Structure formats: C-alpha cells, structure tokens
Amino acid sequence: DTGVSQNPRHKITKRGQNVTFRCDPISEHNRLYWYRQTLGQGPEFLTYFQNEAQLEKSRLLSDRFSAERPKGSFSTLEIQRTEQGDSAMYLCASSLEGRDTEAFFGQGTRLTVV
Amino acid sequence: AQKVTQAQTEISVVEKEDVTLDCVYETRDTTYYLFWYKQPPSGELVFLIRRNSFDEQNEISGRYSWNFQKSTSSFNFTITASQVVDSAVYFCALNDYKLSFGAGTTVTVRA
Numbered sequence: 001d002t003g004v005s006q007n008p009r010h011k012i013t014k015r016g017q018n019v020t021f022r023c024d025p026i027s028e029h030n031r032l033y034w035y036r037q038t039l040g041q042g043p044e045f046l047t048y049f050q051n052e053a054q055l056e057k058s059r060l061l062s063d064r065f066s067a068e069r070p071k072g073s074f075s076t077l078e079i080q081r082t083e084q085g086d087s088a089m090y091l092c093a094s095s096l097e098g099r100d101t102e103a104f105f106g107q108g109t110r111l112t113v114v
Numbered sequence: 115a116q117k118v119t120q121a122q123t124e125i126s127v128v129e130k131e132d133v134t135l136d137c138v139y140e141t142r143d144t145t146y147y148l149f150w151y152k153q154p155p156s157g158e159l160v161f162l163i164r165r166n167s168f169d170e171q172n173e174i175s176g177r178y179s180w181n182f183q184k185s186t187s188s189f190n191f192t193i194t195a196s197q198v199v200d201s202a203v204y205f206c207a208l209n210d211y212k213l214s215f216g217a218g219t220t221v222t223v224r225a
Contacts, residue, residue, distance in 0.1 A: 033212060042118075042205050042215030043159070056212065089157065099209045100147050100166060105159035 004106035006092050012112045013082055020078045021109045025094030032075050033103060034067055035091040036060065043091055049075060050097065082113045116141050116208045120216035128224050133193045135219050137206030140187065143167075147209040148182065148189045153218070154202040162204075165189060196223045 005024040013019050025032045030051050035043035046065070047057045051072035061067075064082075069075040079086055089110050093103040117140040127133050139148065150162040163175065165182045172181050181190045193200055201223045207213040 035213075040217070042120075042207075042217050043213070045212045045214065048212055091159070093159075093213075099211060100164065102149065102161040102164060103213060104161070105151075107156065107158045 004092055004094050004104050006090075006106035006109050008109060009107065010110045010112075012114060015084060015113055016081055018078065018080045019082060019111065020076055021090055021092075021111075023075045023077070023092030023094075023106060025074070025092070026104055028096070029094035029104070030072065030097055031095045031103075032069055033093040033095075034075070034077050035093065037089040037091055037108070038087075046077075079111075082111075084113045087111055087113045116210050116214040118206050118208050118214055118216035120206055120219050122219045123217075124220045124222070126222045126224065127196055129198060130195050133196050133200070133221055133223075135191045135193075135204050135206070135221070137189045137191065137216060138187055139189060139206070139208050141208060141210070143210065149207045149209060149213065150180070150189075150191045151205045151207060151215075152202045153205065159205070163191070193221075196221075198223050198225050 007022045033048040034046040037043045045058050046061050047067050049069040052069050064080045067077045089108045091108045093105045095101045095103040119138045146167045148165045151159045153159050170182050177194045179192045203218040203220050205218045206216045
C-alpha cells in the first residue's frame with residue numbers, strides 16, 4: 001500500500017465554479033477524515049467517515065460543501081459555487097478505528113480560487 | 115471543546131542544538147490521546163509520537179523525547195541534536211475521534 005492518495009494535487013478554479021477532490025485511503029482503514037489548512041494555521045477538521053457513514057461534520061462545512069464515501073472506500077469532497085475564501089490546502093487522512101490510532105495523511109489538494 | 119495551544123510560532127537553531135516545542139491543551143475528557151505531527155516542506159503530515167492521558171511516563175525514542183504533565187495540561191516535545199532535515203512545521207494534536215491541531219511551530223535548523 002502506498003499510503004493515502006489525493007487527486008488532484010493542485011486546482012485553480014474561477015469563483016463560482018464547482019470543484020471535486022478525491023481521496024483514496026489506506027485500504028484497511030475504516031476511518032477517513034477531511035481537513036482544511038490555510039497558511040500559517042494548523043489543519044481544521046471538516047468531516048469524517050466510518051466506513052460509508054458520515055459521522056460528524058464541522059460547522060465550517062457550509063451547505064456548499066458535500067462529502068461522500070460510497071462503499072466505504074475512496075471519498076470525494078465537492079465544493080459548489082466556490083468563493084475566494086475557499087482557497088486552502090484540503091487534506092485527507094485515514095486511520096483504523098480508535099482514538100489512540102494515528103491518522104495517516106495524504107499530500108493534500110491545494111485549491112486556488114481566482 | 116478541545117483546544118490545543120502552541121505559543122511558539124517560530125524557532126531557529128543551529129544544527130546539533132536541542133529544540134523543545136511547547137504544547138498546552140484543554141479538554142473535559144478524562145481519557146484522551148495526544149500526538150505530535152511533523153509537516154515538512156513537501157506538505158504531508160507525518161506522525162511522530164503519541165501519548166495517552168493515563169500514562170505520564172516520559173519517554174525517549176531516538177532523538178525525540180516528550181514531557182507529558184497532566185497537572186499543567188502540557189505535552190512538550192524535544193528534538194535532541196537537531197539536524198537540517200528536522201526543519202519543518204510541528205503540530206501538537208488532541209484526539210477526540212478527530213484530531214484537533216494547534217497552530218504549529220515552524221522549526222528552522224541552520225547548518
């Protein structure tokens with residue numbers, strides 16, 4: 001297994017357009033997380049899945065954001081009607097179940113909204 | 115609510131010096147887990163160490179060591195004999211089914 005994979009690595013889009021990011025977790029991990037990171041800040045939690053069930057969503061996740069994890073495998077994060085404030089690094093992580101297990105992160109998708 | 119504070123924004127040292135990173139956390143849980151992650155310039159967060167709340171024994175792993183003090187809610191991390199490859203942003207995090215990260219400390223190790 002090569003770890004958590006995210007695509008694309010970079011995305012430049014015009015304000016108002018929709019974008020979709022993909023995350024492929026480590027295959028045996030049943031938990032998958034999405035975070036957002038802006039310059040000079042730590043990652044901020046957006047949402048997480050256990051298998052295919054979305055268990056928690058942050059208040060940061062406005063109704064323009066939606067995430068799915070069909071069949072408990074890969075996940076997609078879609079942002080509709082992008083705004084300049086959405087420009088950030090979007091990080092995906094996966095882990096086994098349990099608060100004592102470490103999360104493994106992908107390299108992120110850097111979104112720039114122009 | 116979970117909260118992690120890393121008061122140091124940036125630390126710059128010369129190679130072979132020791133570096134200690136401070137972390138203070140807030141939680142209402144009696145059982146919790148603390149982590150340190152490293153984010154090198156490539157951007158991928160890398161797990162370094164983990165500590166649970168019911169074990170205050172401090173440990174050393176290679177050049178890394180950590181000092182967990184429940185009484186002061188602190189979980190400090192030390193890199194001994196720093197190397198240029200240690201240059202990165204270091205994040206402390208608290209796990210409540212999701213990781214809550216501090217703002218990070220940028221460590222620059224100069225040759």
